[in-house]
Amino acid sequence: MPIVYIALGTNLEPRATHLEKALELFRSLPDVEVKRVSSIYESKPVGYLDQPDFLNLVFEADTDLLPMDLLDSCQNIEQELGRVRTIRFGPRTLDVDIVLYGVESIEEERLTVPHPRMQERSFVLLPLQELNPEFVVPGWNKTVNELVAELPPEDLEEIWKYAPEA
Ligand SMILES: Nc1ncnc2c1ncn2[C@@H]1O[C@H](COP(=O)(O)OP(=O)(O)OP(=O)(O)O)[C@@H](O)[C@H]1O
Numbered sequence: 001m002p003i004v005y006i007a008l009g010t011n012l013e014p015r016a017t018h019l020e021k022a023l024e025l026f027r028s029l030p031d032v033e034v035k036r037v038s039s040i041y042e043s044k045p046v047g048y049l050d051q052p053d054f055l056n057l058v059f060e061a062d063t064d065l066l067p068m069d070l071l072d073s074c075q076n077i078e079q080e081l082g083r084v085r086t087i088r089f090g091p092r093t094l095d096v097d098i099v100l101y102g103v104e105s106i107e108e109e110r111l112t113v114p115h116p117r118m119q120e121r122s123f124v125l126l127p128l129q130e131l132n133p134e135f136v137v138p139g140w141n142k143t144v145n146e147l148v149a150e151l152p153p154e155d156l157e158e159i160w161k162y163a164p165e166a
């Protein structure tokens with residue numbers, strides 16, 4: 001059964017509630033076993049800047065779902081949390097990204113894994129580093145620790161860590 005890492009992000013209040021609710025929905029899926037959840041990280045928006053700050057976390061899960069079925073489940077949970085897609089990279093009640101699906105590299109129209117922007121995102125790499133620092137990321141052939149070390153120093157200064165989710 002592959003271990004997967006899934007990233008959650010939210011920048012519309014109540015942000016912490018959206019993360020809690022999303023984890024609850026993932027925990028209720030019969031084919032997904034949530035194993036560990038990172039701390040919550042707060043950071044300024046990356047990309048489209050004129051929007052509120054984000055809360056992000058990453059969780060680790062075992063799953064029997066094939067990648068596309070896992071993506072469907074992630075998108076269903078996004079919908080349940082009421083996300084309305086407007087501006088690309090813009091505000092959202094919940095964004096769910098599949099960061100890693102075991103050691104697989106996937107290039108499909110609807111799904112690219114490892115997530116194609118993970119290596120430039122402190123809000124993905126820092127929570128992932130908490131959970132699996134020595135994991136070798138397929139495609140980059142670098143560990144999570146090495147990818148974190150390559151982030152610009154300011155990206156590590158402008159991100160705030162809070163206690164792990166219960
Ligand atoms: N690894 C992945 N995880 C989740 N969605 C993915 C992934 N790879 C490709 N996608 C596709 O990306 C599409 C757009 O996703 P979304 O609207 O969440 O982008 P975004 O959140 O604005 O940007 P980003 O993907 O950089 O977080 C989704 O419909 C999905 O099919």
Ligand SMILES: Nc1nc2c(c(=O)[nH]1)N=C(CO)CN2
Nearest residue numbers: 009043044045046047054089
């Ligand atoms: N800090 C932060 N910035 C972002 C995020 C996010 O989750 N956190 N998600 C984005 C689009 O997916 C764009 N910018």
